[in-house]
Each structure stands twice: as C-alpha cells, then as structure tokens.
Amino acid sequence: MEPPTGGDLRAELLRRAQRDQKARLQDPARDWSLVAEVDAANLSWFRGVVDGLGWPGRSVVGEDGAGAAWLLAQHADGDPAFQRRCHQLLSDAVERGDASVTDLAYLTDRVLLAQGQPQRFGTQVTVRHGRWVPRALEAGDDVDQRRAAVGLEPLADYLASFAADGRPAQDLTVPCQGCAAGIVLELPEPGQSVEITCPRCGWSSTLTIELPGAAP
Numbered sequence: 118m119e120p121p122t123g124g125d126l127r128a129e130l131l132r133r134a135q136r137d138q139k140a141r142l143q144d145p146a147r148d149w150s151l152v153a154e155v156d157a158a159n160l161s162w163f164r165g166v167v168d169g170l171g172w173p174g175r176s177v178v179g180e181d182g183a184g185a186a187w188l189l190a191q192h193a194d195g196d197p198a199f200q201r202r203c204h205q206l207l208s209d210a211v212e213r214g215d216a217s218v219t220d221l222a223y224l225t226d227r228v229l230l231a232q233g234q235p236q237r238f239g240t241q242v243t244v245r246h247g248r249w250v251p252r253a254l255e256a257g258d259d260v261d262q263r264r265a266a267v268g269l270e271p272l273a274d275y276l277a278s279f280a281a282d283g284r285p286a287q288d289l290t291v292p293c294q295g296c297a298a299g300i301v302l303e304l305p306e307p308g309q310s311v312e313i314t315c316p317r318c319g320w321s322s323t324l325t326i327e328l329p330g331a332a333p
Contacts, residue, residue, distance in 0.1 A: 126166070127182035132181060133159050134185035137192060149227050163189040164199055172206035174215030183210075187220035197231050204228045222267040238264050239272045242279065249279045295320030 125257045137175045152242045163186070166173065190203035204224050210216035226236035230252060239251035239260050251272065254260065269275065295318040314321040 118188075127178040127185075129162075130173065130178055130185035130189070131181045133162065134188045137188055157195055160193045160195050160199070161190050163193065164196070167199075167203065167206065172210050172216070174210040176215050184215055184220065187224065191220075191224055191227055194227075194231065197228075200224075200231065201228055217268075222264075222269060227261075235268070238267065238269060239275070240269070242276065248260070249276045251276070294322070298332045 129300045131323045136155055137159060138153045141149070151302055154171065164187075170177075173182060173186045179185075187207065190200060190207065193203065204221075206214055207221050207224055211218050213223050222238045223240045226238050227235050235253040235255040236251065237255050237260075239254050241252045242249050243252050244250070264270065264272060264275075270278075295315055311320065312323055
C-alpha cells in the first residue's frame with residue numbers, strides 16, 4: 118500500500134501521534150503492553166512512509182505534522198537502526214529549515230542512550246530515590262548552555278515540570294517471590310541488571326528490566 122501524501126499524510130501522522138500520547142498518559146497507571154502495541158504499529162507504518170517519501174518535514178505536512186513525525190521516530194525504539202536513520206534525516210531537515218532543532222535534541226538523546234552513550238541535553242529522565250533525574254548525562258557543567266542552544270529550558274526547570282504535571286516520582290516496586298512483600302528498586306537503565314533482596318524474608322535475585330523512557 119502506498120503511503121498517504123499531503124493533507125492525508127498530515128492527518129494520519131496527527132492521528133497516530135495522538136494515539137501514542139493517549140497510551141502513555143493513561144491514568145492512574147500506564148499499561149506498557151498497550152504502549153508497546155501502539156509503538157509497534159506506528160513503527161511499521163512510519164517505516165513505510167520514510168521508505169516511500171523520505172522525511173516528512175514542515176514543507177510537506179506543516180509544523181504540527183512534522184512534530185508528529187518526530188514523535189513517531191522518538192518512540193521507534195523497536196528498530197534502533199531505523200531510529201538512527203530517522204535521526205540523520207531529521208538532522209538534514211533541520212539544516213534546511215524544515216524541522217525543529219528542539220525535536221532533534223530529543224531524538225539525539227534517545228539515540229545516544231540506545232547506543233550505550235550518555236545523552237547531551239538531559240531530555241530523557243527516570244526516577245532515582247523518589248526524584249526525577251536525567252538518565253546517563255554527558256560529563257561537564259555546560260548542559261544548560263547546550264539546552265539553551267536548542268531552545269530548551271534549564272535542566273532544573275525541566276525536571277521540576279514533571280512533578281508540576283502531576284507525574285509522581287515513584288520508584289519501581291516488584292513483589293518478592295518468597296513472601297509477596299513489595300521490594301522497592303532504584304530504577305536501572307534499560308537493559309542493566311539490578312540485585313534485589315527482600316528486607317522481610319531475605320529472598321534475593323538478579324533482574325534485568327527493560328523500561329520505556331519516561332520523557333517524550
């Protein structure tokens with residue numbers, strides 16, 4: 118099936134981006150299986166769009182459609198090679214004024230972390246000890262300068278916005294396999310292993326947990 122073009126493409130991008138956000142903003146808790154289902158469907162469809170038409174920038178689908186295209190690439194974690202390809206295409210679009218440099222910063226961080234490298238702009242966050250914090254961040258004290266250069270607010274303000282939006286800074290709790298008590302974990306980086314021990318009965322184990330990014 119040929120990918121849609123023009124106004125039809127913009128409408129479909131917006132529809133899929135809306136579904137992406139609806140799955141992620143469920144209340145009271147996210148159903149990550151639904152998020153994974155939505156992401157997989159969007160990935161398959163968006164790959165066809167990019168293969169057939171190239172990057173859908175502002176000149177093709179307007180400002181909001183281009184933002185929706187970025188969002189689908191941002192959540193294309195199921196295909197890292199395709200996500201890196203989108204990053205390059207988005208970078209090219211930014212250079213010709215056809216996409217947002219702020220969107221590129223978010224995707225840059227996502228791609229770097231997926232490659233096991235520290236992020237540059239601190240857009241990807243997680244919870245540590247009941248606080249929102251950036252995931253692995255490039256060393257140096259100039260992160261706010263890097264953020265300002267791409268139109269982002271200071272990192273402290275960005276982290277504070279998660280609490281202001283009503284997103285609870287809750288550490289992960291898993292049930293003990295020995296006594297069913299809740300064990301509070303410090304959230305690991307995706308793919309990393311974490312040692313857990315139940316404070317009630319002493320049961321212990323090593324877990325490797327895949328966690329979707331908390332940030333857009």
